[in-house]
Each structure stands twice: as structure tokens, then as C-alpha cells.
Amino acid sequence: MEQTTVAIVGAGFAGLTTARALRARGIDVLVLESADRAGGRALTEVSAAGTPVDLGGQWIGRDHTRMSALAGEFGMTLFPTHTAGRTLMVDGTRGLETMPGTIAAAGVALLGLELMARTGRGSDRTTVADWVSRVPGRRARRLLDVVLSEALAIDLDQVSVRALTTGIESAGGLRAMLGTAGGAQDSLLSGGAGGLARALAAELGARVHLNRRATAIMRTADRVIVDTPAGPVRADRVVVTAPPPVAAGIRHDPPLPPERAAAERNTVMGVMYKAIAVYDAPFWRERGLSGEIVSLDGPVPAAFDISPPGGPGHVGLLVPGRAARTLDELTPTARRDTVLRALSRHLGDRIMNPLSWHEKSWHLDPHVGGGYSALPKPGHLSALTRAGAATGRVHWAGTETAPRWTGYFEGAVRSGERAAAEVMAALGFSALTAKA
Numbered sequence: 512m513e514q515t516t517v518a519i520v521g522a523g524f525a526g527l528t529t530a531r532a533l534r535a536r537g538i539d540v541l542v543l544e545s546a547d548r549a550g551g552r553a554l555t556e557v558s559a560a561g562t563p564v565d566l567g568g569q570w571i572g573r574d575h576t577r578m579s580a581l582a583g584e585f586g587m588t589l590f591p592t593h594t595a596g597r598t599l600m601v602d603g604t605r606g607l608e609t610m611p612g613t614i615a616a617a618g619v620a621l622l623g624l625e626l627m628a629r630t631g632r633g634s635d636r637t638t639v640a641d642w643v644s645r646v647p648g649r650r651a652r653r654l655l656d657v658v659l660s661e662a663l664a665i666d667l668d669q670v671s672v673r674a675l676t677t678g679i680e681s682a683g684g685l686r687a688m689l690g691t692a693g694g695a696q697d698s699l700l701s702g703g704a705g706g707l708a709r710a711l712a713a714e715l716g717a718r719v720h721l722n723r724r725a726t727a728i729m730r731t732a733d734r735v736i737v738d739t740p741a742g743p744v745r746a747d748r749v750v751v752t753a754p755p756p757v758a759a760g761i762r763h764d765p766p767l768p769p770e771r772a773a774a775e776r777n778t779v780m781g782v783m784y785k786a787i788a789v790y791d792a793p794f795w796r797e798r799g800l801s802g803e804i805v806s807l808d809g810p811v812p813a814a815f816d817i818s819p820p821g822g823p824g825h826v827g828l829l830v831p832g833r834a835a836r837t838l839d840e841l842t843p844t845a846r847r848d849t850v851l852r853a854l855s856r857h858l859g860d861r862i863m864n865p866l867s868w869h870e871k872s873w874h875l876d877p878h879v880g881g882g883y884s885a886l887p888k889p890g891h892l893s894a895l896t897r898a899g900a901a902t903g904r905v906h907w908a909g910t911e912t913a914p915r916w917t918g919y920f921e922g923a924v925r926s927g928e929r930a931a932a933e934v935m936a937a938l939g940f941s942a943l944t945a946k947a
């Protein structure tokens with residue numbers, strides 16, 4: 512039977528970070544990845560202009576210190592997200608700047624959320640949709656719907672107020688969560704996040720097995736056996752990094768304890784369609800526009816300028832929840848046309864002819880099940896609280912297990928570092944041995 516010291520399930524940032532930290536201590540690892548590529552929710556394609564475009568996670572926040580350090584180790588630099596120019600907040604043909612009442616009502620509601628996050632309040636039984644329905648003003652409610660469902664990547668009737676305020680707390684506040692400069696959307700990676708994941712996987716070489724899904728995990732007192740269609744792997748320890756609702760597809764013998772089983776049963780993955788259109792230049796800037804759009808009507812609620820400095824123009828857009836599922840029903844050509852036509856209302860007709868077009872419906876990806884991350888179902892806030900607590904020789908990582916920056920790359924990297932430290936301690940590596 513194939514043997515290793517630590518088997519790692521999943522080659523996203525959590526799995527790759529775990530593997531790298533253990534390898535650095537001379538511990539043998541084997542990474543089992545079900546997809547035909549490493550990276551998980553990080554995926555970089557190359558545009559017709561030769562530039563990297565991130566179809567999965569892309570932004571690195573100002574406080575994302577571990578992810579930034581990792582990028583630095585691989586010679587990647589960060590560049591700031593473009594913000595100069597006018598951001599368009601529109602409902603039909605009207606700009607929201609002409610509706611101070613709407614902005615004020617939504618602002619007061621967001622302030623209320625921030626206060627609830629700071630004081631650890633908010634009901635786990637009330638959905639965010641119910642909470643929003645009490646805000647005065649139809650447009651203010653729609654604005655909150657757009658902003659919050661973009662932030663969570665889920666329809667607001669699928670998530671509780673407490674889950675939202677917990678997420679805000681984990682991100683260091685609403686300003687950090689929603690903000691560009693200084694916030695979670697501060698910078699982008701030269702080479703792309705998927706490029707960094709590929710570099711991490713390349714460093715591990717033949718110790719990453721692609722197209723190799725873990726189907727079952729058997730725990731005994733002195734070993735663990737991970738079953739895969741290509742044969743079983745025997746290990747001292749295993750680290751599972753698949754998001755909890757996806758990890759639910761792995762059978763466990765003996766069965767998992769209730770708290771971990773609850774994490775897999777009582778969470779759902781976000782629903783998100785992302786697309787990027789690439790142009791020879793960010794031409795909208797000539798008209799004084801920042802490229803950022805918040806639209807209360809139409810099929811595209813939010814778009815942003817993610818162009819590399821001095822390079823071609825990249826427009827990214829994120830469509831969450833039911834709106835994403837509606838786009839899924841169209842043919843690829845009709846979908847592209849629908850999306851670009853919606854953008855052309857704001858950025859002009861040149862938007863209809865990109866050099867290249869990139870898109871992905873993350874909720875249709877069988878390997879990660881959706882994005883940005885798994886969220887507790889209403890009434891099940893505690894589902895993720897103990898999701899990272901080891902089950903005998905099985906350790907758990909992945910962004911969902913991180914108390915800080917849950918749902919972000921930063922959470923994934925920190926969870927990998929934590930799981931590696933846990934495994935080293937279990938294998939008897941003292942801090943002194945580990946340094947040697």
C-alpha cells in the first residue's frame with residue numbers, strides 16, 4: 512500500500528500551505544487533489560493580451576499578512592486596486608447621488624450592522640433578508656441587498672444576521688470588509704492568485720497527485736487510511752482542507768463526531784458567477800470613471816476595474832445567488848451578450864468587443880461546490896465554530912476553519928499553518944526539533 516507520513520486532502524491554498532510547512536521540516540507529505548489542477552478556489556487564466564486574470568479569489572487585503580508574505584517568497588508583487596475616478600451607483604438611468612435619502616437609510620442600516628458585529632450581537636434565527644426588509648425605502652433595501660449579497664456571495668434569505676455580523680467581525684469590521692484602499696480589496700497579485708497556487712504546487716512536484724479524490728478515511732489507533740479510486744494511502748496523519756459541504760462527500764470510519772458532522776451538514780457554499788472582460792486599455796478612465804459600478808437593476812449588480820498598472824483594461828464582475836443561476840440558464844454566447852450589454856449602459860459601446868472573455872460559475876464546480884466560502888445555515892451559527900478541532904488522526908484546515916479572515920485566502924493560509932503546527936506537535940516535533 513502507498514505510504515506517507517501526512518496525507519493532505521485538497522491542493523487549494525490551505526492544503527498547499529500545510530504541505531509546504533511540513534516539507535520544510537523534512538516530513539513526507541502526499542497531497543491528494545480531486546480536480547485536474549491545483550489552486551481550488553484560486554484559478555488564473557491568461558488573457559488575449561497575455562495578462563493573468565483571476566477567475567476565483569483575486570484581492571489581497573491590507574491586513575492579509577500571511578498571504579502577502581507567501582506571495583513575496585515566490586517573487587510576486589502586489590499592485591493597488593484602481594480607485595481613481597467616479598464610481599457609478601445607479602438605479603436605471605438615475606445615479607444614487609441624487610437620492611440622499613436612500614444613501615442615508617442604507618448607511619444607518621450598515622452602521623447598525625457594524626455595531627452588532629462589534630458587540631457580538633445579531634439573531635441567528637433572523638435571515639439578513641428579513642432584517643433588510645425592515646429598512647425604510649425600497650431603493651435603500653435594494654442597495655443593501657446588492658452590497659451584502661456581493662459581500663457574502665449568497666442570497667440574503669439563506670444566511671442569518673448573526674452569521675453576517677460574525678463575518679464582519681472576522682474581517683476586522685465593515686469598512687475593512689467592503690473597502691478597497693486599506694480594506695479587503697486593497698491589492699491584486701502580479702501573476703494572479705492561481706499563479707501563486709501553481710508555483711506552490713510546482714515546488715511540491717510529484718508529491719501532489721491531481722485527479723485523485725479522497726473518497727473515504729479510516730481511522731485506527733496507530734494510522735489512518737485514505738481511500739481513493741487509484742488505491743489507498745496509508746499515513747500517520749491526514750489533513751482535510753476541502754470546504755465542509757464538499758468534505759461531506761468523504762465517508763468516515765468510524766463516523767465523525769457530532770461537531771464536525773454538523774459543520775459538513777449545516778453549512779452551504781456561496782453561489783457566485785464571475786467574469787472578466789479584457790480590453791487593450793482601460794478606456795473608461797478617459798471619461799473620468801473608476802470602472803466600479805453598483806447597479807440596483809439589471810443582471811450585473813457590481814463591476815470593478817482590476818487592470819494591471821500600465822497594462823490592458825480588465826473589467827471584473829461578480830453576480831451572486833439567484834441572479835447567477837439565471838445566467839447559468841443562458842448559452843455562453845447569450846450570457847456574454849447579456850452581461851456586456853448591461854455594462855455598456857454605463858461604460859459605453861466599446862465594452863461589447865473585448866479582446867478576451869473569461870467566466871466561471873463556481874457553484875457548478877463539483878470540486879469546490881461554490882464560493883466565496885461555506886456559510887452556516889440560519890440557526891446553525893455554531894456549525895463552523897469547532898470545524899477545525901482535530902478528530903483523532905484527522906486534522907481539518909481550509910479557510911472555513913480560520914477564526915480570522917474566514918472565507919479569504921488569508922484564512923486559508925493561516926489555517927494551513929495552524930494545521931501543520933498541530934500535526935508537527937502530534938508527530939512529536941518540538942519547536943527545537945522543528946527549527947533544526
Ligand SMILES: Cc1cc2nc3c(=O)[nH]c(=O)nc-3n(C[C@H](O)[C@H](O)[C@H](O)COP(=O)(O)OP(=O)(O)OC[C@H]3O[C@@H](n4cnc5c(N)ncnc54)[C@H](O)[C@@H]3O)c2cc1C
Pocket residue numbers: 520521522523524525526543544545546549550551552553566567568569570571723724725726752753754757758760761783785873878879881882883884908909910911918919920921923
Ligand atoms: C469567485 C470568488 C472570488 C473570491 N474572491 C476572493 C478575494 O478577492 N480575496 C480573497 O482573499 N478570497 C477570495 N475568495 C475566496 C478564496 O478563493 C478562498 O477563501 C480560498 O481560495 C480557499 O482556499 P482553501 O484551500 O481553504 O479551499 P479550496 O481552494 O476550495 O481548496 C480545497 C481543495 O480541495 C479539493 N477537494 C475537494 N474535495 C476533495 C476530495 N474529496 N479529495 C481531494 N481533493 C478534494 C478541491 O478541488 C480544492 O482544490 C473568492 C472565491 C471565489 C470563488
